[in-house]
Amino acid sequence: MLRVVIRASECFACGLCYVLAPNVFVEGADGKAEIDPRFRSNTPFEGEVPDDLAPDVIRGMMTCPSKAIDIAT
Numbered sequence: 764m765l766r767v768v769i770r771a772s773e774c775f776a777c778g779l780c781y782v783l784a785p786n787v788f789v790e791g792a793d794g795k796a797e798i799d800p801r802f803r804s805n806t807p808f809e810g811e812v813p814d815d816l817a818p819d820v821i822r823g824m825m826t827c828p829s830k831a832i833d834i835a836t
């Protein structure tokens with residue numbers, strides 16, 4: 764499992780991550796990115812994502828213009 768964190772304060776709701784990696788990221792009410800509800804842990808911005816979705820996580824992370832997505836260890 765990959766622990767994924769979105770820093771909501773850095774997200775400016777561009778939509779790239781949830782358009783390019785919709786298996787992991789979804790659009791929140793304000794247009795900001797959230798973790799898909801299937802994988803959330805404490806908040807909409809933290810989750811445990813299965814290893815087989817690592818390419819999706821990395822795609823979202825690499826394309827985020829504000830570097831708001833991190834894989835935590």
Ligand code: SF4
Nearest residue numbers: 774775777778780827
């Ligand atoms: S790509 Fe980055 S800035 Fe854009 S919606 Fe996703 S987390 Fe927010």
